[in-house]
Amino acid sequence: MSVSRSLIIAGFLLSGLALAAVEWAARRPGSRIPTLGDVVALVMRYDLGGLPIGRLAILLFWFWLGWHFLAR
Amino acid sequence: MDTPPEAAVDQTTRPWARAQVMLPVFIPLSLIGGLLPSFSLAANLYVLALGGGMVIAGMSSRLPRRAAPTRLLPGVAWWLLPIAIFVVVEVFTFGMGSTTAYPTLSLLADPVLDGYAARALAYFGWLCAFWALVRR
Numbered sequence: 662m663s664v665s666r667s668l669i670i671a672g673f674l675l676s677g678l679a680l681a682a683v684e685w686a687a688r689r690p691g692s693r694i695p696t697l698g699d700v701v702a703l704v705m706r707y708d709l710g711g712l713p714i715g716r717l718a719i720l721l722f723w724f725w726l727g728w729h730f731l732a733r
Numbered sequence: 734m735d736t737p738p739e740a741a742v743d744q745t746t747r748p749w750a751r752a753q754v755m756l757p758v759f760i761p762l763s764l765i766g767g768l769l770p771s772f773s774l775a776a777n778l779y780v781l782a783l784g785g786g787m788v789i790a791g792m793s794s795r796l797p798r799r800a801a802p803t804r805l806l807p808g809v810a811w812w813l814l815p816i817a818i819f820v821v822v823e824v825f826t827f828g829m830g831s832t833t834a835y836p837t838l839s840l841l842a843d844p845v846l847d848g849y850a851a852r853a854l855a856y857f858g859w860l861c862a863f864w865a866l867v868r869r
Binding site (some may be wrong): 662667670672673674676677679686687694695697698700704706713717719720721723724726727728729730732733 | 754756766771772776780781783784785788792799801802803804805806808809812814815816818819821822826829833834835836838839841842843846852856859862866867869
């Protein structure tokens with residue numbers, strides 16, 4: 662395995678670890694960090710001209726993610 | 734944290750919408766999905782059917798939704814840290830052409846998702862998270 666490939670994998674692992682760490686910090690009692698679920702929920706409440714743009718965007722993004730990894 | 738109007742929908746009117754009911758349903762769906770190889774027509778149609786159904790369910794106002802915060806706590810900026818690390822690595826590898834030496838996440842995931850167990854597990858995780866989004 663090349664050095665560059667190892668560094669790239671380490672980078673992806675680091676982002677995953679950072680995500681887990683922030684979520685863990687958010688779930689501690691009295692935390693001032695919102696959980697990922699709360700952040701996503703707020704984005705999903707975003708409406709533009711009565712259209713639930715935030716909700717549609719999040720749902721379509723997750724749809725695309727599944728298609729990208731599982732179907733293509 | 735205020736309760737949005739949609740959260741006021743009576744949860745008892747849709748007992749089947751609870752996670753305890755839906756998650757066991759996702760197990761056979763995931764086991765079937767794991768059998769369908771990437772790039773196949775069957776896999777595309779399967780994901781289209783499941784994902785399309787989830788999007789329709791998510792856009793419907795008939796399902797009860799969990800309460801959402803009206804504003805976020807000040808520490809929300811911390812979420813930029815994992816996002817920034819991921820975006821930097823992904824954009825860099827994409828710019829380098831997504832080669833073996835500089836693989837994007839998709840390229841790294843492909844050989845893992847070729848295995849049945851990992852593929853079925855990925856389907857299960859995708860469906861569970863999708864349902865959580867539908868209920869948000």
